[in-house]
Amino acid sequence: MGATLSRLRAVLRGSSGAYWTLTGLWVLLRAGTLAVGLLFQRLFDGIGGGTAAGGAGAEGGAGTGAGAGTGGLIALIAWVAAIEGARLVLQFGVMLSRLEPRLQYGATAGLRRSLLGTALRRPDVTARVPPGEALRAVGEDVEEVGFFLAWAPTNLAHWLFVTASVGIMLTVDVLVTVALLGLLLAVTLVTALVHGRFLVHRRATRTASAHVAGALGEAVGAVKAVQAAAAEDHVTAHIGRLDEARGRAAVREALFAGVQRNVIGNAAPLGVGLVLLLTAGRARDSFGVGDLALFTFYLQILAEALASIGILSIRLQRVSVALERVTAFRGAAADTAAPPGKPAGHRTPPPRRDVPRLLEVRHLTAHHPGTRRGVEDAGLSVADGTLTVVTGGVGAGKTTLLRAVLGLLPARAGGEVLWNGEPADRAGFLVPPRCGYVPQAPRLFSGSVRENVLLGRDDDRALAAALRTAVLEPDVAAMRDGVDTVVGPRGLRLSGGQIQRLAIARMLVRRPRLMVVDDISSALDPETERILWGRLLDGSSAVLAVSHRPAVLRAAAQVVVVTDGRVEATGTLDEVLAASAGMRGLWATATASPRD
Numbered sequence: 001m002g003a004t005l006s007r008l009r010a011v012l013r014g015s016s017g018a019y020w021t022l023t024g025l026w027v028l029l030r031a032g033t034l035a036v037g038l039l040f041q042r043l044f045d046g047i048g049g050g051t052a053a054g055g056a057g058a059e060g061g062a063g064t065g066a067g068a069g070t071g072g073l074i075a076l077i078a079w080v081a082a083i084e085g086a087r088l089v090l091q092f093g094v095m096l097s098r099l100e101p102r103l104q105y106g107a108t109a110g111l112r113r114s115l116l117g118t119a120l121r122r123p124d125v126t127a128r129v130p131p132g133e134a135l136r137a138v139g140e141d142v143e144e145v146g147f148f149l150a151w152a153p154t155n156l157a158h159w160l161f162v163t164a165s166v167g168i169m170l171t172v173d174v175l176v177t178v179a180l181l182g183l184l185l186a187v188t189l190v191t192a193l194v195h196g197r198f199l200v201h202r203r204a205t206r207t208a209s210a211h212v213a214g215a216l217g218e219a220v221g222a223v224k225a226v227q228a229a230a231a232e233d234h235v236t237a238h239i240g241r242l243d244e245a246r247g248r249a250a251v252r253e254a255l256f257a258g259v260q261r262n263v264i265g266n267a268a269p270l271g272v273g274l275v276l277l278l279t280a281g282r283a284r285d286s287f288g289v290g291d292l293a294l295f296t297f298y299l300q301i302l303a304e305a306l307a308s309i310g311i312l313s314i315r316l317q318r319v320s321v322a323l324e325r326v327t328a329f330r331g332a333a334a335d336t337a338a339p340p341g342k343p344a345g346h347r348t349p350p351p352r353r354d355v356p357r358l359l360e361v362r363h364l365t366a367h368h369p370g371t372r373r374g375v376e377d378a379g380l381s382v383a384d385g386t387l388t389v390v391t392g393g394v395g396a397g398k399t400t401l402l403r404a405v406l407g408l409l410p411a412r413a414g415g416e417v418l419w420n421g422e423p424a425d426r427a428g429f430l431v432p433p434r435c436g437y438v439p440q441a442p443r444l445f446s447g448s449v450r451e452n453v454l455l456g457r458d459d460d461r462a463l464a465a466a467l468r469t470a471v472l473e474p475d476v477a478a479m480r481d482g483v484d485t486v487v488g489p490r491g492l493r494l495s496g497g498q499i500q501r502l503a504i505a506r507m508l509v510r511r512p513r514l515m516v517v518d519d520i521s522s523a524l525d526p527e528t529e530r531i532l533w534g535r536l537l538d539g540s541s542a543v544l545a546v547s548h549r550p551a552v553l554r555a556a557a558q559v560v561v562v563t564d565g566r567v568e569a570t571g572t573l574d575e576v577l578a579a580s581a582g583m584r585g586l587w588a589t590a591t592a593s594p595r596d
């Protein structure tokens with residue numbers, strides 16, 4: 001509980017003024033409700049001729065209501081109208097339309113920004129936290145926290161209103177008040193139970209909806225594969241089953257939401273019935289029409305306030321679980337934020353200052369999460385302005401090595417990645433302008449070519465230069481809207497080669513000192529590839545590339561041969577050919593290909 005409150009305080013930082021203003025306004029609003037109840041009591045006593053002889057409120061009513069005559073009654077009505085008018089303006093014009101949304105969406109936006117910032121600064125976090133959990137923390141959990149922060153300010157007002165209104169009602173009639181409290185507490189209990197079930201079903205509906213959306217997304221994304229496998233019926237039936245499950249979950253959610261609404265909504269009429277039943281013989285005697293008006297008016301808000309208090313513990317439980325997950329997500333990032341440490345008892349030689357190395361990797365071990373597969377004790381170095389090519393057989397671990405070097409895979413303590421001889425905090429370090437990375441299957445956004453290359457920058461000259469170097473200029477010139485052509489979801493309207501060159505242009509625009517490219521040859525025709533390499537290798541940046549193309553291997557200052565997740569040989573092409581039988585086999589295959 002203490003941890004939850006301090007986490008909530010941390011989320012509120014920056015908007016605590018709005019929070020306490022809202023709390024104060026809710027208290028003011030409920031004080032107005034109390035006052036209107038008392039005014040109603042006097043008004044109706046006045047209209048009824050001040051017949052109530054019961055509690056203190058009724059006695060007061062006789063003095064100012066019945067005794068005041070028509071002028072007094074009009075004054076009372078004017079007071080009620082003024083208070084209710086002010087309440088409407090305050091509640092709808094300020095609280096519900098401004099303060100609550102500012103609190104809720106301000107907190108969710110702030111929390112989401114900080115979580116996304118963490119994930120983007122520490123991409124290795126995504127490797128540690130399963131994608132489902134990460135999405136839940138950034139989506140549902142953040143929303144739960146935002147909702148709670150906007151809802152919580154009503155609670156203090158509810159408690160104060162319940163205490164004060166019950167106190168006033170007790171002074172009118174103890175028996176009726178106690179009986180009403182009994183009824184309302186039963187309603188509160190039922191509401192709490194129903195609310196708990198409603199939340200369970202709401203979560204089930206969301207999960208089921210996510211499954212349907214996911215399946216639809218996959219089916220649309222893999223239309224060709226589905227057609228090729230003649231699996232249309234199977235996929236349709238699968239989505240149909242998921243849709244039915246969502247339908248069932250949604251019906252249960254709606255049912256419990258309806259029951260909850262009805263239980264709270266019927267509490268007040270039930271209460272009025274109970275009051276009438278208990279005071280039937282005593283009306284106009286000890287329980288006057290003014291008292292009935294007071295009880296009736298308070299009952300509605302009392303039922304809502306008690307129901308809200310009833311669900312407080314459930315809401316608190318949920319928000320504390322949500323905050324725990326959000327904190328765990330952040331914690332995973334913090335755990336990996338420290339630069340890679342040294343293994344116990346392992347002494348790393350000092351960086352060699354004699355040979356200027358832009359990047360130096362030593363004893364790097366990294367596995368794919370939950371597996372023993374990855375790279376073991378790998379080492380490599382890249383000199384400024386030169387080409388280093390990582391090569392090896394299919395599945396040898398080339399991509400894994402690049403990802404481990406870039407810090408995109410959680411590495412075991414003990415490895416070292418040095419940038420200009422200094423330790424690099426890898427995940428947040430090897431990014432532009434130091435380092436750019438084009439993976440084997442680059443991701444594009446559904447915006448235009450310009451947006452995908454510039455990603456928020458405003459530099460048309462850099463855009464034109466990058467498109468030229470990436471050999472994308474002729475393609476863009478042939479597009480209907482040029483650089484403003486929209487590439488479609490994930491670049492679906494572009495060919496594989498265009499996607500790769502667009503990703504290269506995105507990297508070039510940031511002018512990194514080291515360009516890391518993973519097998520960009522696969523989707524390019526030989527001529528385009530030749531021109532592209534010619535431009536990339538102009539000596540202005542160092543390049544670390546995965547490739548098995550003879551032309552690229554010949555151009556390399558250094559070749560790193562990877563076998564079974566280990567660096568088997570490093571050196572010039574001639575040196576690795578002499579040192580590694582595996583490399584000789586790969587070379588023979590590559591040079592036998594008609595393309596080379």
Ligand SMILES: Nc1ncnc2c1ncn2[C@@H]1O[C@H](COP(=O)(O)OP(=O)(O)OP(=O)(O)O)[C@@H](O)[C@H]1O
Pocket residue numbers: 368369371373374392393394395396397398399400401
């Ligand atoms: N996300 C992953 N989770 C678990 N294992 C993985 C994952 N990605 C790759 N692997 C495994 O790690 C090993 C190395 O894969 P990697 O993709 O690094 O090889 P590669 O040499 O780049 O292959 P290719 O030539 O096909 O591009 C393989 O056994 C592969 O199955």
